[in-house]
Amino acid sequence: LFDEIEKAHPEVWNSLLQILDDGRLTDGQGRVVNFRNTVLIMTSNLGTEYINKSGALGFLQSSGDQEERESHDKIEKALKSTFRPEFLNRIDEIITFSSLSKEQMQQIVDLQMEEIQERLDEHDISVELTPAGREWLANEGYDPAFGARPLRRALQKHVESPLSVSLLSGEFKSGDTVIVDVDEETEKLFFRSLGEPVPAENIQSVESQG
Structure with missing residues (x-):
């Protein structure tokens, strides 16, 4: 290569x-x-x-x-x-890669979230991403010049780091299911326990998409 x-x-x-x-x-x-x-x-x-x-x-x-x-x-x-x-003339084939679609970016978000879930399994904690959260991360992690490359940094900044702080502070504990959603007023991600009321149709489990 x-x-x-x-x-x-x-x-x-x-x-x-x-x-x-x-x-x-x-x-x-x-x-x-x-x-x-x-x-x-x-x-x-x-x-x-x-x-x-x-x-x-x-x-x-x-x-x-x-x-x-x-x-x-x-x-x-x-x-x-x-x-x-x-x-x-001696190259057998030239392949041009087009820009990623919105749906493809969201699929990449799901794959990256599965990796985060694997690490959380050690603490017996599940993470679930709402459709709004998935779309927010797809938009935040996309750059026209670099495609999906910034996505991993976006997940570290907006999901992994704040979630780690929440775990260390005791906000979430073993056995909890953490919902990753978007605050409509601030347009930022936030975390909440599955025990808090939330419409079931707005939640989609990352684990169920494998």
Whole structure:
């Protein structure tokens, strides 16, 4: 795996060209490295400024719309302006990743919450995320330039850290079920015990989604 290949020195590209062309690499001492049965994956951020940023918070609204196709064409032009034709021609396939949809972000939230639940299992505490809480975290953890990368930090800041403080202070104890919800007035996350009245339709268990 070669990450952000566009930042490499052109001599590195020449070495990769030899690998893609001959299936092996020879150094100045005559030593040969065989790349038979090897899959080479190269990533690049070229043209990411053209990725579709339409819709709320940059979420992709339609994977088949005209704007996305145009952005893919611009990305292809950016690749051609950076890499030599003989290099690009030896690449079997170029895959362009589109912006994450809102639904996909919420699925990632669920996966991250499952990891938090695994750690809470040691304390015999369950955590449940309301649909409003899931949507709030998906919005908070999304960045048009970095996709879902900020999500883990958002979960640490808004869920893990404050929940840890609540556990240490004795607000929640072993056997409790903690509801993660959004305060409509402050538009911030808050925690409450399952024992407090809350409409059942507004709660969806993280554990039940595995």
